Amino acid sequence: MSEFTALLSRFTATVEANDGVAFGRLFTDDGTYEDHAYGRFTGPAEIARMVNEIWLRDGRDYKWDMRDAVAEGPWGYANFTFSFVGATKYNDGRRMVTDGAARFGLRDGKLTSYREWMDNLVALQQLGTPPEVMLRFGGKIIDRIRAQPASARHLKEGKS
């Protein structure tokens, strides 16, 4: 098992064990976790809080399978299947399943960053989210995309 796949095993095992503190320790002091639903968290303590106080408030029985992992230099990627049982007002304990891909920033055996891509339409539909709430959520995601400097070339409409 490579160092990266061993790191991914600890990543998923700590989430499934509801252990935010152990999960946070996988990150550097300035490491960032960009959660698709809840936004960005920085540093082990904040990332631990994200798991313990937010994820476990809004869901339970988290399952996470990573596969097709590759890493070289400062970056690693994997794709995954992720699921949990929802606990918010829009669902009645239904399990939400999604697949996605993640990019990991790597330094000295720890994570400097985590970013994920998954289809929120699939996730929110399974969680019984009303259409008007879906659209508001979509708007927030769009704002985040457009705020990234690397997207600048794509913000100008029409031919380049």
Next chain:
Amino acid sequence: MDEFVDLLARFTRAVEARDGAAFGALFTDDASYEDYVYGEFVGPKAIGDMLVDLWWKEGRDYKWTMFNPVRLGDLGYAESFFSFNGASKHSVGKHAVSHCVSQFRFRGGKFCQYREWSDTLAGFTQMGVPGDLMVKIGARKTKQLLARPDVAPHL
């Protein structure tokens, strides 16, 4: 890695030029291209036709920027921004930008498989798709997802 970077440059150039032949030529004869919206296409001709006949029916002025590529053996990924101007009845006059991750499998200097992950909610919202239609699309895509063998342990 240089070969991968070069292939990615040819990939995005072909899309932006609406060059189905050049795009299809990047793939092996049995290659699978899983488009997040339109589904799977197999082989260079079908993949080239997807670009020319489907993508450019629904949109115009495609731009694709790939970055942070990583490749190990026959598997690679890259992050990207992707944008276009809408041309369908819901989307004409609208512009969409997506942030995506693509996975590539290689064989003999070509791609034999392509998969991508993106957020259709953000894409459809920018294209003005009504909320109730989004729910229907979400239900269809959920059904497709739950039929994948690798999802079984989660059901």
